[in-house]
Amino acid sequence: MRSNLEPRAPWGLKLAALLCVLFLHVPLLLIFLYAFTTEEKSYQFPPPAYTTKWFAVVWERQDIWDAIWLSVKIASIATAVALVLGTLAAAALWKSRFIGKDYISLLFILPIALPGIITGIALRSAFNVADIPFSMWTIILGHATFCIVVVFNNALARFRRLSGSMIEASMDLGADGFQTFRYVVLPQIGSALLAGGMLAFALSFDEVIVTTFTAGTGVDAKTLPIWMLDELIRPRQRPVTNVVAIFVMCVTFIPILAAYYLTRDAEHTAGAGK
Amino acid sequence: MSDHVISDARGGLFRRISDWIFRRPNAFLILLFLPPLLWLGVVYIGSLLALLAHAFFSIDEFSGFIIYEPTLSTIAQLFNPANFDVILRTVLMAAAVTIAAAIIAYPFAYFAARYAKGKWKALFYILVMLPLWSSYLVKVYSWKLILAKEGIISWVAAKLHLTWLLDALLATPVLGGPSLSISYFGTFIVFVYIWLPFMILPTQAALERVPANLIEASSDLGGTPGQTFRHVIWPLALPGLIAGSIFTFSLTLGDYIVPQIVGSSAFYLGQAVYTLQGTAGNIPLAAAFTVVPILIMFVYLSIAKRMGAFNAL
Numbered sequence: 001m002r003s004n005l006e007p008r009a010p011w012g013l014k015l016a017a018l019l020c021v022l023f024l025h026v027p028l029l030l031i032f033l034y035a036f037t038t039e040e041k042s043y044q045f046p047p048p049a050y051t052t053k054w055f056a057v058v059w060e061r062q063d064i065w066d067a068i069w070l071s072v073k074i075a076s077i078a079t080a081v082a083l084v085l086g087t088l089a090a091a092a093l094w095k096s097r098f099i100g101k102d103y104i105s106l107l108f109i110l111p112i113a114l115p116g117i118i119t120g121i122a123l124r125s126a127f128n129v130a131d132i133p134f135s136m137w138t139i140i141l142g143h144a145t146f147c148i149v150v151v152f153n154n155a156l157a158r159f160r161r162l163s164g165s166m167i168e169a170s171m172d173l174g175a176d177g178f179q180t181f182r183y184v185v186l187p188q189i190g191s192a193l194l195a196g197g198m199l200a201f202a203l204s205f206d207e208v209i210v211t212t213f214t215a216g217t218g219v220d221a222k223t224l225p226i227w228m229l230d231e232l233i234r235p236r237q238r239p240v241t242n243v244v245a246i247f248v249m250c251v252t253f254i255p256i257l258a259a260y261y262l263t264r265d266a267e268h269t270a271g272a273g274k
Numbered sequence: 275m276s277d278h279v280i281s282d283a284r285g286g287l288f289r290r291i292s293d294w295i296f297r298r299p300n301a302f303l304i305l306l307f308l309p310p311l312l313w314l315g316v317v318y319i320g321s322l323l324a325l326l327a328h329a330f331f332s333i334d335e336f337s338g339f340i341i342y343e344p345t346l347s348t349i350a351q352l353f354n355p356a357n358f359d360v361i362l363r364t365v366l367m368a369a370a371v372t373i374a375a376a377i378i379a380y381p382f383a384y385f386a387a388r389y390a391k392g393k394w395k396a397l398f399y400i401l402v403m404l405p406l407w408s409s410y411l412v413k414v415y416s417w418k419l420i421l422a423k424e425g426i427i428s429w430v431a432a433k434l435h436l437t438w439l440l441d442a443l444l445a446t447p448v449l450g451g452p453s454l455s456i457s458y459f460g461t462f463i464v465f466v467y468i469w470l471p472f473m474i475l476p477t478q479a480a481l482e483r484v485p486a487n488l489i490e491a492s493s494d495l496g497g498t499p500g501q502t503f504r505h506v507i508w509p510l511a512l513p514g515l516i517a518g519s520i521f522t523f524s525l526t527l528g529d530y531i532v533p534q535i536v537g538s539s540a541f542y543l544g545q546a547v548y549t550l551q552g553t554a555g556n557i558p559l560a561a562a563f564t565v566v567p568i569l570i571m572f573v574y575l576s577i578a579k580r581m582g583a584f585n586a587l
Contacts, residue, residue, distance in 0.1 A: 085310040
């Protein structure tokens with residue numbers, strides 16, 4: 001039992017934690033402020049005046065819509081691939097013991113443990129050697145490689161909480177392997193998969209480093225992050241970039257919050273008793 | 275679900291496949307493993323090895339073609355002063371960013387792990403998750419706004435009559451520059467900001483596993499808060515900090531976007547690789563450069579594994 005005499009946090013600790021929260025969040029809030037500035041040539045603070053016209057400007061820009069649509073397509077397909085492969089890998093690693101298991105788990109986290117630039121350049125030179133033309137599909141291939149890791153981690157964490165006796169019980173009651181998967185395993189890992197899928201989607205939607213290496217040069221190459229990167233290096237209408245940045249934040253926040261609520265109650269998974 | 279509590283035994287194909295699988299767990303394991311292993315093992319590791327192999331080839335200075343004969347001359351080029359500077363600069367930056375991130379993350383993680391309860395705990399978690407998962411480019415961009423000469427930092431400094439301090443900082447030899455967004459300080463701050471959540475999460479996870487009664491026992495036995503920290507909390511928190519440092523270190527090593535947008539014109543590893551494979555077309559030297567972070571990370575990961583950091587991930 002925990003004691004009720006939990007000491008109060010010292011004020012120094014509170015202050016340090018508060019400063020850390022501010023450090024993490026003030027920059028993001030500033031993006032919102034700058035989306036309403038009338039100043040488009042510099043980053044003047046405080047903004048001289050405020051306007052909402054940039055939202056209308058963004059709405060009219062076809063290049064932004066094209067970039068958004070391409071990013072959505074890529075993220076959806078990469079997530080679908082990652083969901084299948086990541087779940088298979090987690091299912092295989094859960095409960096199995098064999099020589100070299102540690103190395104296999106290392107292999108699955110490698111695309112995230114190694115800097116993205118290495119994944120990017122390795123894939124690029126492989127595409128060059130194999131004479132594969134750069135297209136939307138080469139970007140998807142790159143994205144799926146690291147999206148697998150996210151799904152794998154989420155699925156494995158849930159598998160570990162899944163009680164093996166439930167599966168044995170299901171088999172004992174006469175269900176075959178497919179039925180057991182459909183009626184016992186899937187309902188329990190479903191929300192973890194959904195969460196993993198959402199995180200993978202957010203990750204792919206936002207990816208820039210691997211994309212720069214696996215994208216060609218045409219219209220097929222300009223995902224939303226690549227569009228933003230161009231704007232950062234050669235700014236044109238600065239507040240337009242801010243409006244797009246707000247949009248990107250909203251698109252990624254929703255799946256993250258949803259993923260959080262889906263995995264929040266994971267400790268209470270049925271059959272996970274100690 | 276309720277009408278399937280006891281299902282009828284099925285005949286037919288599914289049952290036979292299922293029985294076959296049940297009797298051969300190893301075959302089943304291989305079936306499960308095959309697709310992801312093919313993807314990661316062939317596509318990913320294959321490309322990686324193909325790239326690394328290039329580090330042992332060289333480039334013809336005149337024609338620009340790659341000479342496919344094993345040589346160590348490309349690797350040796352890494353030790354040219356110009357190239358070695360790039361490596362040293364990147365490693366030092368990664369180390370500085372890791373240390374700073376650990377110092378900032380620890381109090382937050384400690385507070386969230388020990389004192390935040392119930393709803394507050396959930397709030398703290400979301401407060402870390404949101405910046406962690408929000409767009410990388412948006413985060414870099416926000417600092418471009420903040421660090422600009424006409425931006426908020428200069429404004430705050432002017433209001434607090436601290437402009438002299440900012441100017442003194444920017445006048446630092448080597449590290450300074452015309453404005454924060456064109457100096458080493460800028461690059462450093464942005465790196466720390468972007469990777470900080472990666473440090474907080476594993477640290478907090480490690481601290482949450484420190485049993486409260488262990489800390490109480492330490493004080494009951496007469497340990498001062500300082501002694502409790504040094505002998506009880508620190509050793510248990512260390513794997514978490516190391517797990518976090520894997521991310522901060524590795525991510526800084528390979529990043530080429532941040533120094534390109536915020537920072538002096540000095541090159542980092544990522545930028546060197548990017549330019550070499552792109553405009554310069556020198557794939558062998560680019561490959562040799564990528565060997566450096568891979569080697570560093572393998573050494574780092576093996577030390578981390580020995581110190582139990584993987585259990586904190």
